[in-house]
Amino acid sequence: MAGVCEAFAGRFGRVEPRRTATAFVSGLLADIEVKTCWQLAERAGHARPDAMQRLLYRAVWDADAVRDDLRDVVVARFGDSDGVLVVDETGDLKKGTHSVGVQRQYTGTAGRIENAQVGVFCGYASRHGHTLIDRRVYLPVSWTDDRDRCQAAGVPDEVVFATKSELAADMITAAVDAGVPVGWAAADEAYGNSSVFRTHLREHRLGYVLAVSRSHLVPLDGGKTRVRADRVAADLPASAWQRRSAGAGSKGPRFYDWAWLDDVCTDADPDDGGHHSLLIRRNTTTGELAFYRCWTPQQATLARLVRVAGIRWTVEESFQAAKGQVGLDQHQVRRWDSWHRFTTLALAALAVLAICAADADDDSTDTGLIKLTVNETRRLINTLVLRPIRDLTHRLRWSDWRRRHQARARQAHYTRRLNLELQP
Template sequence: MEDVQRDVERWDGWFEDFFALLAGLWCRVEPRLTARAYIKALLGPVERKNTWQIAAYLGHTAPDKVKDLLRKTTWSWSQLRDRVREFTVEYLGDPEAVLVLDETAFLKKGDKSVGVAPQYAGITGQTENCQVAVFLAYITPYGRALIDFALYLGRLWAGQAARCGEAGVPRERAGKVLTKPELGRIMVERARCARVPFAWVAADSVYGQDRKLRACLQRHGKGYVMTVPCDETVTAGPVGPMRVDKLVQRLPLVFERRSCGQGAKGERFYDWALAEASWPSPAGEVRRGWCHLLLVRRSISDPTDIAYFAVHARTGTTLATLVKIAGLRWGVEDCFETAKSDCGLDQYEVRKWEPWHRHIALAIAAFAFLSVSATRTARLTRPREDTQPPTDPEPAIAWPPLTPPPILNP
């Protein structure tokens, strides 16, 4: 019992240090205390982390204060997002960090929630009535966190002035459709301008096929390992330009069996091959000391299951390093799973633009605290991992387990 009490006191102390970085976002004492309690409730043993159950957990007889925090109180969710990013970088920052772009869906009923529409939901693998948001994850050997996000507004919303007005969508977002790659570019550029240390960007083909994103990273000297569709055009020496799947059939590739990291069922082994290539880019020729490459991943159980990666890397970057970067993309899935299950990322019951963004910002704040706290605990018992590319064979990164804290004092 004494050990449990010490854990509670330690986590409470860490939380107060963490919230001190955020407290200035709320000018008045009452909403500041409500925000503090809200984040604690997101980390607590609340069955369904909506306004009613959060209020009950906090001992309120009605959810008015919690609802006001999301709907009425004056404060900036974008400033909270930026503070979360700064906190994440302070404790998890690494010059070799990987930024990962990916989206997740929030299943909904009805048509009033901002951004909701019949659209593909990766969590079910089919078209659902849902909201979709693009997130930017920050992945390092010390941990991972979500540092930015943007709600996707498809054609059923963008340009629909009356509908957007009812949902409180700002005029600058209601006027046109911003594609998921465009939202991704905005977030990566925001991280770069904020001097977030990172060396790589990883993403699936939704973002990898965006030549403007690839060009932006190329111009600023950032590496990328991003999946591209099979019909993406590429050139390899005298071969091409042609579809990447057709080009791979003509190249004398040598495959190596390697793990790209831990999965739910253990190490994820694939056959991998690497070739020099030239990817079309508005940025033009690559700068000296850098190169374009084609990374190919082939399933062991089904050799016809092949994935193609566009790569921009420093000359001499090894296959082992690129396989590791490709595998780190799955870290964002761990972020989504934990942020939803332990921090209430998807458990909101709000419909309009501002309340939605406020809840998501508070949830990624809770997740950042959870991730950094796990790292701080791990560092008490083992030294900081080497950030340099390890020698072959490539070991998988073993992140600290993200377990909910002992029950924090509300």
């Protein structure tokens, strides 16, 4: 943990916020039920939550600069020329209307339209390990068209509406410009269906395996005809399918049937100098199909494309670990800066777990045990490294503080509601 926090320690001009940031990351790794500023402050031994709240709201530090330092640490440990940038989004269910970016919108977290805040994330994956390295909060049009609302939430004046695929493209550009070793990009159909996003990746000469919808129109015969992806799959002979593993899963190799149509989907600039293809995955049990638009600067093999398609799932694993282990979705912040600061520190905590798990896996000795998981890594950190405060006086003082603060908040809410009801 010290190595990750030391990487961005210089971004804090004063020692107090620097120490608070380290305590914040430690708290996110700690075995506590809820990871808001109150709980993190109590865990750190603070008498009040002021320092933790100040770190997110008013302290002087650049969350994007810390993000860059964190990305450098991840690349130093996991960097590989055949690495993959994986982009995806995740939502946090919210109440009210004031949290930055919140509105009723679809989120995969709930599987339906809910009042939610959505973030777009970029993960880095290689044969050495994987974790999240970048983040953007998604602002719907209802926000960007209401500058007063944006100003109240601290959104910079220069921020305008951007689609999720545009946010993803921005993060990929930032990674490439920073010299992140990468050869591929992967994403689900929300991004793969965007021709602009695909063009952006080709401009960076990044090979890609991007999921597309079954209704996606596949350009054939040099773009002269367009056929639905599921229609293309239906016309394939049995000999077109090959059974291959998309990588190891918790229950063993993830075998699927794959069909690969090389040199199709050539609706792009003919001078891009690459190779376009369509990849189709079929579940061996249910027969369910998935479709991928692929492009490579040089000719690639089916095995490499299948590997990249399988790596896309690492971002789902990272989301699960980030929310389940380091409280990525437990922030109680409303403002633009606070969201980026909390999320960046959560990514730092996640990087600690990913790097520790990878370091433990470097030992090639056959112990008869499975690889150390991120979940188990956090348990060991709590057992061997972090020392929770068990002082009875400290716990009772915090109990009194919480109840007193909640009493004041309740009285303020009652007074406000009574004043509203008395208004003519």
